[in-house]
Amino acid sequence: LRENVPESKFVLAHGQMSASELEDKMSAFCEGKFDILLSTTIVESGLDIPRANTLIVWRADMFGLAQLYQLRGRVGRAKLRAYALFTTPATRTITPQAQKRLDVLQSLDTLGAGFQLASHDLDIRGAGNLLGDEQSGHIREVGYELYQQMLADAITLLKAGIEEPQEEVWSPTIAIGAPVTIPEDYVADLTLRLQLYRRLSTLETDQDIEAFAAEMIDRFGPIPPEVEQLLEIVAIKALCRRAHVEKIDAGPKGVIVAFREDKFANPAGLVRYVAEQRTSAKVRPDMRVVFIREFENTKQRLAGTRRILRALVEIAEKKAA
Template sequence: TEVAIRAAYKAVCDGKQVAVLVPTTILAQQHYQTFCERMSQTAARIEVMSRFRTPKELKSITQRLKDGKVDILIGTHRILSKDVTFSNLGMLVVDEEQRFGVKHKEKLKQIKRLVDVITLTATPVPRTLHMSLMGSRDMSIINTPPQDRLPIHTEIIAFNEERIADAIQREIARGGQVYFVHNRVQSIHSLAEFLQNLLPSVRFAVAHGQMGSRTLEKIMFDFLERKYDCLITTMIIESGIDIPSVNTVLVNRADRLGLGQLYQIRGRVGRSKERAYAYLLVPKGKQLTRKSRLRLRAIEEFADLGSGFNIAMRDMEIRGAGNLLGSQQHGFIHAVGFDLYCRLLDEAVRELKGEELESLVEPDIQIAATGYIPEDYIPDADLKMNFYQRLADTRRIVDLLAIQEELQDRFGRLPWQARALMNIMEIRILSRQLRLASVQLERSRFRMIFPEELQITPAEIKCMVEKSSVDLEFDVAKGMSIETFLRADDEQERLEKAKTVLQELV
């Protein structure tokens, strides 16, 4: 938020208007107060558009905005309406970017082509993250947490009355407040009744988006003034609500929520020096889906401060990177395959940036050998696929050795099948460096074929002969190929020797 305030002030100083788009009314109100406090000593004119404002007030703001008498406009989707026109929009700030669809974001850019855009989020949607990683957007990561801030203790527990009562009472006993997130408006009041019967001495309040704006505003301000101990609420608290006295959150049916949502809700607590607690409740005795288990495992694993980027990366792995050319914000690009799609996109972006594109020839590896990661070495299929993907993407021997080291560190000594796979991958990288079109290893015969268009000079042939410790046969009839015979007792030794030949020639 501080980054956005400073950027907005810079834009205002340059005579431009700033639009701050936020997903919820409560957050719009909170940002309005923060911006007003930070800019109280300046001449910046700040306004807010939300359902807490009367139609008369909104009409007045719209007119003043058109006349250039409003410098910073903070608002929900209302600022995307057709009747809202800016006289000189210079910057757009999208807070909690993961809550908006592509159409909303593109519509704002249509307002003015030359608008600078800053998106703020702890957990970018896969499409945005992927756009940043491949260079079509710039990305800055704030890794440093505020001073004296502690990581949030996260636990996944089955729905249990005793644990719930204990968590709420413990927080109230140390003078704090509690959020209880239940994302079903239909049953939220019956849950409030259940909790009130469970803990009669605790003051509960219910808040959800279908309430009248005045009622909701009053409940939120009363909770802020500590008239209630526990707020039973839907996902409306997900976006940026900042109440430092709340240091415990319980999330009912956490298995139904997305990874970004879980991280955002957890981020509503622990906003002071106190140790905060997040309890993710799942139904007792119910089998969770594979994706739910992956999400919950990720949120528990990344408990450190500033781990939103890691969460977003894991979310991209689970859900896919979305479609840059369309409006999907997640999902895999089935038509061309995800890996090829990313590679094509990366090449196109680098070409537009004017970077030099190295034309890598992908060699055809024909090796009669068995190389794979055995089932009993890495039982988790997703983890295994992750390692295969990383191995396929390696371009340097040093990266390959780093993966090998990680495998040994996490799963123990490599079995012979995995060692063979590592040797095949190293042969692929070395063949690429030698610009070979094809490599054939069948029994003791090892053949290296160069592309027909590649011109090899006599001096280069002489250099290869001098470097090699084995006899090489050169065939220059059609293109150029090199053949040698490798004496070995088994498949593994043959692979090692083929690798050594290539290492000598590189």
């Protein structure tokens, strides 16, 4: 900065400064005593500087999509036209993921872009636990499609003059250790992949899942292993809802089942079922049910988990009937 803009006055700001020192420097910049603020990513944390109209991010390829989006929002907060410049190395090739992040950021220029950001970020980094609620933040907490559904339901209820929904919406957490995604080399178009994810999150029955799989084969060809696993997870999620299972943890040595609010529709039936398993099932003190199994691969783990859940559904619904 001294070499290229010697006439400008600049101030430093970073997270290792004391609160009072940081406040003094930021106040001085906001009051116009300095022309340039040289800072770390601390400025992404909601600092409001209306007079700032230009942002330059060095090595933007090293930042996450959400970080870049937050940083860009630090300028353009007043009537002045704002500019956000994101730099990348001129002599070094950036990763494909970094290029995708920058391309997506450039396309997010409309109202409601935050929802699009969540979708693109999910697709670039991988779906992960897309069909469960083991994410952070409101959208990631329940999944993108469920969030949209909850928002639409809330709007409908408000219009009808109803303050709270009659039935709580919840989504089971499913930790199987299997990649659940639609590969880019199977469905190349990003928007189409997101549409498919949304549709997947609404499937509830085996017939729905089979019809969806048939459509995928017809449109895109033979289903790759990742999508097969994704469809299995969708089926497992539906069974979890029916059995009131809040969380499933499955690994090479077995499956752990946690019921919602530690309640099961047919406790006596569950006790009998666990007893019939002899040494291959037990109830832990924290009310989790452990099923001891040997799974050699992901396919066996998914199939075994599905069998256990089918049995639990049968027991729960027998009591309900």
